[in-house]
Amino acid sequence: MYKISEFAEMTGLSKETLRYYAEVKLLEPAYIDQSNHYRYYDDGSYFLALLLSKLRGFGFTIQEMIAVMEDQSFEHLEDLLMKKRASIRGQIDELLARIGEIDEFLASGREERSDD
Incomplete structure (x- = not known):
């Protein structure tokens, strides 16, 4: 103990x-x-x-x-882990999409400045 x-x-x-x-x-x-x-x-x-x-x-x-x-049998643990994995994968995809949007926004700002 x-x-x-x-x-x-x-x-x-x-x-x-x-x-x-x-x-x-x-x-x-x-x-x-x-x-x-x-x-x-x-x-x-x-x-x-x-x-x-x-x-x-x-x-x-x-x-x-x-x-x-x-x-207590932990019978559904694998299923829960797979769902959690899919949820995390979805969050990663969303974050990568946001990064892409930020990159596009920054690039458009740079283009506007170079046109001036």
Whole structure:
């Protein structure tokens, strides 16, 4: 069992994030000592924390992460990851289109100045 500070260091998640994840029932401690209210995590919690950290890095919302954790079989995880990938690809395409518009706008401004 790991105290919250040890667990935070192991997983790269802050103590505040771990407390929040417990509050929203995303990742609850394996044990809470009733005498001092210290939170303890186990090896199973470690793997779930790594998964949550990875999902957060992929841009999953808290609600999406809760949906993944509620589906304990992780049967739909691949589908969710593919949807997230498509969403990110769409965002990239939109950003590239904006860059193209900016480039065109800059080029038209340069042409106007050179005509003067």
